[in-house]
Amino acid sequence: MAGSIWLRRERTGRGPVPEHSRAEITAVAVALADADGLAAVSMRKVAAAIGTGPASLYRYVDNRDELVELMADAVIGEIDLDRPPSDDWLADLVALAHAIRGVYRRHRWLLDVVPGRGLGPNTVDVMERALAAMSVLDVPAATKMETFALLNATVVLLVRTEAAVPDPTGEYARAHVEFLASVAAAGGHPHLAAALADPRPAPDPGEDLVDRVLPRVLAGLLDTTRRTR
Amino acid sequence: MAGSIWLRRERTGRGPVPEHSRAEITAVAVALADADGLAAVSMRKVAAAIGTGPASLYRYVDNRDELVELMADAVIGEIDLDRPPSDDWLADLVALAHAIRGVYRRHRWLLDVVPGRGLGPNTVDVMERALAAMSVLDVPAATKMETFALLNATVVLLVRTEAAVPDPTGEYARAHVEFLASVAAAGGHPHLAAALADPRPAPDPGEDLVDRVLPRVLAGLLDTTRRTR
């Protein structure tokens, strides 16, 4: 009831044995979100999917936000942390970012989860890995925490931009360019008109956007104090 | 009905004169969001605030998402674009980022608006300004568009991180550190434990996080092709 779900034991020992578990509920919810998006994850649908009434879920979770927290941490757990870190802290962080991006690509609903919340055990494990990579850096721990947050935010940023342009034939994209064209045609936006007339495509950012952008973002946060111990 | 709201005229000329306007509805909705967050902006509450029934709003807007789109573009319109651009494109972009950050700080609910959507007239004006600043750069227009998107995303990123740590005494932050401490105490996370034991505060990022981070982010996108014409 009080405090975060990660500090609450799943079972106190008293009373009858629960018929389900957080893990089962979380798996079902993740499957639902993978199929139909985060909005499709309603307490009722999840309950129906595990074969109980709509109210039973509240025996395992205080509210829907907690369920989402479980989901987010569960998919973060897909990240493989077995390979040991190298001696290149930046390369390790970039590799971590790639792994995180993989999670976002596999579970696009994760983009809709409000960040800042949710810091479950799997997320802490990833954080531990990031701190390990940065252990050679002689900066305050708070800065390393910020760096980790910035790394995550950057991955979200890049995944979002790559998800924003996928279907130029879609209904929304069509209305989008139509509006831009009408504004340009109305005059008063010379640079926009020129931009729309430029046929050159952007150089394919491809697979390496993380490699190109992330090091500079991290440098922006670390450069004033970067020192190798 | 079809297409984006920006391509639909507010009034066709036929029929009785509407008692309200998009601008009035938008202003009321923004005030509601400023006071109680985006979730408090329900069609019913907005309708009640302007003194009509719950269904009347649909005469002005197709659905709630369109209303949010109006809101987002309206507050972007607060950005002052009167001052002419300088001859330093990067400084101009950074100044623009500061202005955008100001909007996000004044209307924190904007963080909850799903990005990628919404590209109203005010947003196009800001985009025109960004393109004007970048007119001296000899890169494809598509790259400039991406740069503008990345600029916006970076601002969101920075505002979010600065909003994530505001109140260490809050309920959520308390449970947060409590959980981290319990994980560290359980062992197995040496770097986390060391980080929690580090008393040094982060060097105050202060007002200049945008100035420090943004130029590097933009460089990450532009450096392969950056040339001044």
Place this chain on the structure above:
DNA sequence: CATTTTCTGCGAACGCTGATCGCAGAGGAG
């Protein structure tokens, strides 16, 4: 001016949501 057409305001309603309450019953704790 009269008619037609189109739009407005809005009460009522539908289906869905997250969440609460209370009750019957199961099963460890002492």
Place this chain on the structure above:
DNA sequence: CTCCTCTGCGATCAGCGTTCGCAGAAAATG
């Protein structure tokens, strides 16, 4: 063996976005 706590869950509440249909106003049309 008794108690006390916990479980499943039907019933229920308040709120949500959205749709429908109708009465009536006003511009366009003849």
